[in-house]
Amino acid sequence: MASFELIRRLAKSNGGKILLLVMDGLGGLPREQGGPTELEAAHTPNMDRLAREGAVGLSIPVARGISPGSGPAHLALFGYDPVEFEVGRGVLSAFGVGLELGPTDVAARGNFCTVDANGLITDRRAGRIPTEVGEQMIALLRSIKLPGVEIELSVEKEYRFVFVLRGEGLNAAVSDTDPQATGVAPLPAKALKPEAAYTADLINQWIDRAREVLKGQHPANMLTLRGFAMDPNLPKMRDVFKLKPACVAVYPMYKGVSKLVGMDVIQTGDHDSTEDEFRKVAEIWDQYDFVFCHIKYTDSRGEDGNFDAKVKVIEGVDAALPILLDLKPDVLIITGDHSTPASYKAHSWHPVPTLLWAPGVILPDRAQAFGERECMVGGLGQFPATDLMPLALAHARRLEKFGA
């Protein structure tokens, strides 16, 4: 695997245009012994043609056996080793709802929960309250003020929110208050380093006030915080890969990760369809060298455990694909950030079907369709997801030769 520094050295600022289409949680499993996976079951004439003309393989998001979260999985696709460049959950959530983080701000992901009369958690997600109820709770919490710092709150979705502490002298080395279990009380925030004592103390003060504020509410009568983190100040794609990158995504989380690596985040509607997103890509295509387009619902239907619905999402993407093909990208990559098999109902560790298409410069393989088992014997082999970006740059002729 090429080091980040080697790629930085060889990348040049001209060459072809790259389109990275990510179907979140694309990889799947057969529903029954001997059956097809979601991608294999889907009728995808466009992707199958691209697979015949291009090369396929399986990408390994973080390492064999590791089921990644969306943040690390996307960082890997963008060429950043997600273990080296670890981004805290709080930061991903803050970016996800469009909050800006100053260099000394600390962010955390919050969950509303339900506690009983003894303060023990009975529901870690407060009955999955609708987003509007979450908004009402946040409005109540905004009344809490602490000396010397500002607090910013924003609902992510349903019971999930973002907590940002803004001020001087803050430190994110603070433990989660979410015990990740029911029947126990939320934990106090603890400083994991002496320098974080002031921050932990502020957080505990805020939580005590929040407990009072939420006391009469139901079911969201308490909250937990986790993933305290600061902006990791990642190298930007423009500087490392020498290209102008943009992100077309509907969900805030993916916009956030894209912003972290310096992509321009294109405005989208909350209910944009695949076609809407692809048309947005077409609108901005002339202005960028690299466009990342993110489709969420493959993952959502996988998490729901709905095999057929996930197949339908994939088929919808395939049907809309001509909008992207009309742009004549020099390099088109179709992949997932990780697998979310419907039978598993969660992110999994299985390697992810990947299709690389680059007319004229690709070494084609014998794959006849886009699916897990064709990818197993494809020309790309099995490879770390972080190698995808160097491959994309190479096929776009954006890398200098190494050595004489």
Place this chain on the structure above:
Amino acid sequence: MASFELIRRLAKSNGGKILLLVMDGLGGLPREQGGPTELEAAHTPNMDRLAREGAVGLSIPVARGISPGSGPAHLALFGYDPVEFEVGRGVLSAFGVGLELGPTDVAARGNFCTVDANGLITDRRAGRIPTEVGEQMIALLRSIKLPGVEIELSVEKEYRFVFVLRGEGLNAAVSDTDPQATGVAPLPAKALKPEAAYTADLINQWIDRAREVLKGQHPANMLTLRGFAMDPNLPKMRDVFKLKPACVAVYPMYKGVSKLVGMDVIQTGDHDSTEDEFRKVAEIWDQYDFVFCHIKYTDSRGEDGNFDAKVKVIEGVDAALPILLDLKPDVLIITGDHSTPASYKAHSWHPVPTLLWAPGVILPDRAQAFGERECMVGGLGQFPATDLMPLALAHARRLEKFGA
């Protein structure tokens, strides 16, 4: 991938004999959609038989997406990580024209260029003057003498030449004078470390004199120097791999890299054919444990963009192969250092078809022929080129067991 140090620890000085046949730039691409690559198109009954009896795979010269120069690509085949053991441009160029480098000599790659009346570069390659004109300019420059050092100059090709400074107290930590742009003057050589001040000063003195000497010439009225480097003093194959290695190659560049890793370089004629080279291998076979044999013209015809001619070179190698097979090597590897697809006319990043044949100890695969697509599903998988040497040693039974 086994570390260099692990292999050094396990290598033993007895065992079988290894023959490494490198067809430079072997990997290719289909000429048209759905067609064969150069190697697939070539009629290669001998290699196809070896592929059936042995195992095939694809080697990755440096890292996915990286197009290597010949120097790093060969170092990798010899088992040296080319990123860790980076050899300066000047050294590769010096070796390339057959110049010897003493332990204190500094070499650089030079370009003739054209400057205007104000000394600003108008053409970084002096109109790509033919090699004969380059020779005339070099003859003029040979008149320049500096006290305490010797200067050796040699044309590489066209506007490219090699500059070698021979003497005591020299240091290669000197910046390029090539600004890699037009509209600006060549840069002065700057010492990047205090110990290189004397060297930088000598280089600048020489450049000032060169400016005078070339003043009336056109279009080659100035020059730039880059890639100042000294012999990197690499570990030698004898010490690391515990074998006696030899190189049979026609082009100086490959002899140079082989010398860097301590191979005995066998004398060849400038116009030796594949058969001549193979007969040379046969002549010296008894005296060595490891023979590297290099065929240049697969790469040359690839760079020319001549698909059919590259196919012919491959067929010629196959036809001559019985000369090598008669030697009954314990391990025979047939591969390339990188790909040079005729359709791409340059070194590329594509993984390289590799054949490993070792009667009695190889795990054979299902490959029926030697070609890119058979290699994609071959028993060697896709692997870093630096793993080839450990594999060769293992199949030659030249590696001790690791641990008890």
